[in-house]
Amino acid sequence: MNTHTINCPQCGSDLPLTFRYSKLMLCDHCGSSLFLEDDAVRFAGKQSILPEYPSLLQLKQTFSYLNNTYLPVGHIRYDYEKGFWDEWWVIDNSGEGVWVTVDEGDFAFEREIEPPSPLQFQDLRLDTMFDGWLVTERGHATCEGFEGELPKIVTIGASFDYVDLSKRGGKLFSLEFSDQGIKAAKGIWVDPFEIKVDE
Ligand SMILES: [Zn+2]
Incomplete structure (x- = not known):
């Protein structure tokens, strides 16, 4: 690398x-x-240093999932009503990046996609369907801080509305709505026990 x-x-x-x-x-x-x-x-x-919490993933500490090795190089923390979630920017063997979202011990691999348009936060109500996806969570979040290096600009203190949608097979579709527009990502929940952090 x-x-x-x-x-x-x-x-x-x-x-x-x-x-x-x-x-x-x-x-x-x-x-x-x-x-x-x-x-x-x-x-x-x-920026003040992010408060540290116990975390399976650590910056610059490689881990493997299935047959791939990943290196976390960046980390963003978001606050929301129920606490916080973390997004890790991890680089695979080929030098490509992918996001790993960690929320209350659940892990998902996600890639950013072009957002479907037009789409409004208000239209996506809890427990309703959108394009074959079920709206399973919606709320408001704020960027608390970051560490390491990131492929995008984040603004500390900036807040946005978010919607999480789910599909069978552990598929995840997440949307963020802010003054800057819509961001979208699709991915899949993975079994955290399949993630092996290298010693
Ligand atoms: Zn310096």
Whole structure:
């Protein structure tokens, strides 16, 4: 896996970068958020370190699932009514990234897709069907913070409405509605006991 290094413009620390298309990074030395633009690194603000909770997944600690190995390089935490959930940006052997959502011990692999349009949060009521999917959860969430490197820009404190839809076979379809528009991802719930963290 290719790694190159950037310098934090605030404190000068060397920061190894794993994913070539990363757009946002947190300097774990000084807590600066950094925008990565082509070859430039730009200071985006300070962030407090995320509170740590026991977690199977850890940054920079590889794990295997079925026959693949994954390296978590980024992590976002979202607060919602019932607590929080985590989204991990993990890179596979071929250098491709996938999101792993962890919510109350449940794990799902998800990939972002083009959102179906037009679609409104209000139209997706709990326990109703949309396009063959059942609406199983809806609510409001806020981005609490992130660590590592990410392929997209997130804004700490930004909030959005979300809807989770399900289908037989553990299939998951998630939607986020914010001022910036709609984001959509599809994936599948996996058995956490199949995830083996490497020693
Ligand atoms: Zn720094």
